[in-house]
Amino acid sequence: MPRIIKHPELRREELLDHAQALFLTHGYDRASLNDVIAAAGVSKGAFYHYFASKEALLEALAERFARQALAGVQKILDDPNLDPLGRLNALMATSRQAKIETAPEAWALFETLFRPENLVLFHRINLAASKSFSPVLVQIIRQGLDDGTFRTFDPEGVADIVMQFGTATYDIIAKAFAGGSDADMEIAIETLEKRVRLYEIALDRILGLPDGSIRIGEPGYVRAVMTARRDNPAETAAAPKRAGRD
């Protein structure tokens, strides 16, 4: 077979595909960089031309996830039938739906970011994601200021607060994973469900809207995302044990 010269961008995407497939099958922590290189059928030298480390692979996969999510957002921004609040809620609904749908894959790839030793990587990936999403939020908030629906003097700051709301769930999730029991997970789910409702009302008020205007979650949303993590299908199907809290 003659040697085929591939476009570098294409080659990079293929390496990411192989890495993603391996991480999905074996989990990020269990798959080695050598496994990825073997599966991709490239030389080590060729691989390292694209990615300096296993961490760099995960970072690139996170960027790809963020890019795909952003692509879906464009039609919301372009929809002339949406007012700013409708646009914000459509953005939240799309993001929620995407999170539920990709949850099994996302956990397999990114669960490792909630381990204490990966905090720096989590922070870096999170910062990059915020940088991508903030401008979209700022654009919508500005539209709401222009038409008088929203009331704030600092659209960028409010966008940052929204991104912080997402980041703030880190400690709750990390604690549940560190604990490891069903009871730990149940406490985390209850805390997160409550937190989503608080963030909805907080954001309503920060933007000068009546309580109940903004919809970040929906009933069962947090549970759907969190329980998608269990890799044992039998366990996922079973009703979660009710945690005793005293």
Add this chain to the structure above:
Amino acid sequence: MPRIIKHPELRREELLDHAQALFLTHGYDRASLNDVIAAAGVSKGAFYHYFASKEALLEALAERFARQALAGVQKILDDPNLDPLGRLNALMATSRQAKIETAPEAWALFETLFRPENLVLFHRINLAASKSFSPVLVQIIRQGLDDGTFRTFDPEGVADIVMQFGTATYDIIAKAFAGGSDADMEIAIETLEKRVRLYEIALDRILGLPDGSIRIGEPGYVRAVMTARRDNPAETAAAPKRAGRD
């Protein structure tokens, strides 16, 4: 001189005093663990009985700072003449005043936490500080709910948001330090001044208060804290250069 057996708690405090003095003189990053051990005049074995690492020393110093700050807060909690909003504002004013007064020492000790390589330590120290301060906030918020001043269903969640507001400034400060120029610092100060005003109004609204009720900052507060960092007194005294932003 006969060997004096000291109480372990006292010995530990003395080691912290020596470490603090050295870190203040030379900066945390430049002082070595051996310097601390030499200054304290103890054996390595004795030292490691108390602290496993230089990081552990810094963590213990942060705990001591937090403990001292909390001690000053008790009289606000006990003051019968303060209503819940007055109590919250007194808490903010005390914390603001303490931050201005301790800023030169705090920077010398803790500036290192804003370096990327110390993110894990920052997160650990920050989590511990939040754990100490959150109950105080929750107590005051509950009082405001009881007397009908505040309006929220989740006092613990609101306390967490307040602590997040503090943490959220991390990236702004880390970026200014990484940049290193006067212009970077000036951008950070302006961003933080604006952010303080946003957090005030955000917290007003989250608690169902009229805009302008809660006072987190005061004019010049951020600048006072940030410029206290410069270790060259001549430079501190000079008027900060106005940054050009284009």
